Amino acid sequence: MSDATEAAPARADCVADSAGGLTFHVSDWARPQPGSYDDWSGALVLVRRGAETSDGEVRLPLGPTGNGRLQAALPSTVALPEGRWDVHVAYGDAEPQRLVPGLNDLRSLVDRRPGPSTSPLSVRIPYATKHGNLSLRSWRRVPHAEAGEIRLEGGTMAVRGRLYRVEYPSDWLADAVVEARCRRDPSVMRTAPLESDGPEFSFTLPYAELAESWGGGADVWDLWLRPADEGAVPARLARILDDVADKKEIFTYPPREVSAPHGTAHARPYYTGDNDLVVRIEAPA
Incomplete structure (x- = not known):
């Protein structure tokens, strides 16, 4: 040998x-x-x-x-x-x-x-x-909406973040909304109002609104910030400004029970393999 x-x-x-x-x-x-x-x-x-x-x-x-x-x-x-x-x-x-x-x-x-x-x-x-x-x-x-603190409060998720790569962040965020887009059916969307202070923003998203169209199985909702100006580009909500390449298994959040027309569901936020923030609605395990 x-x-x-x-x-x-x-x-x-x-x-x-x-x-x-x-x-x-x-x-x-x-x-x-x-x-x-x-x-x-x-x-x-x-x-x-x-x-x-x-x-x-x-x-x-x-x-x-x-x-x-x-x-x-x-x-x-x-x-x-x-x-x-x-x-x-x-x-x-x-x-x-x-x-x-x-x-x-x-x-x-x-x-x-x-x-x-x-x-x-x-x-x-x-x-x-x-x-x-x-x-x-x-x-x-460009633009980019960096997700920061996420708090789970009852049947809602409260998110704080900061907007980057727009010329006038305050104007861009004025009257903007957070928009949840259902992957199963892209025509299904839900919105919630934003509060902003300069480039900083916050919002509270009720899980019950996402569960209204749930019919069993799993629904994944992608989260975006959509400005009031129809000509402006929306910003994907993600967390990329740190040293963690894959956050899915590191930043984890517990599911919350939510009542839906189809029955009781579980809702939880998580980061995808691309570190984009989403919400998942699914049947209890």
């Missing part, structure tokens, strides 16, 4: 900045050696899962640093479409190799508060896949 062992995969430490950019520091890569320090053709390659178009791959220049490692930068100004991106490293025309995660410095993402702007909000959060590889979750939204 051979004593040879497979080389350990290269790993990357990730450092996030408050603008939404990432810097990758790559080490342990058994790569072809360039002819000199300046003779380098390495790249960090990001591949979007399920992409069938030309925007499914992004190549970032990868160059040596003084400490013998390699570095690549993904600025917030690089448009990275929403989705999950697998991170690879490549040299020349060689087949790209998957990277594994090293140490992440994501402190700047915790309670991130982007400044005023009308450009798309870029969010990228590195994470380890179930197979132990490095991937990124990317969002790119």
Whole structure:
């Protein structure tokens, strides 16, 4: 039996900045050696899962640093479409190799508060896949409604949040409503009024109104903020301004019993795999 062992995969430490950019520091890569320090053709390659178009791959220049490692930068100004991106490293025309995660410095993402702007909000959060590889979750939204505190009070859910990426948040939120859209039947919608103070907003959504059309099984309601101006773009309610890539199993809320014409149902909010906020109406377990 051979004593040879497979080389350990290269790993990357990730450092996030408050603008939404990432810097990758790559080490342990058994790569072809360039002819000199300046003779380098390495790249960090990001591949979007399920992409069938030309925007499914992004190549970032990868160059040596003084400490013998390699570095690549993904600025917030690089448009990275929403989705999950697998991170690879490549040299020349060689087949790209998957990277594994090293140490992440994501402190700047915790309670991130982007400044005023009308450009798309870029969010990228590195994470380890179930197979132990490095991937990124990317969002790119304009406008964006960031969900904050959620309180469950009797048969209602009370939500506070903040609006981003509109020129005049106070005007946008004036007379706006929260709109719940039923996935089973997109023509079925329910609304509730908003209260606002500058870019901050709050609302209370009664579960009973969502349960009125429930007929058994499970209904999922997507939550949006819809401005009074019919020409303005609605904002999806989500929670993406922190360092948690997948919130579904981390931010959990207990179900509440609600009476419906079809019978007793359970209602609860949760975050989807895309960290969008929804409400689910279903039969008691």
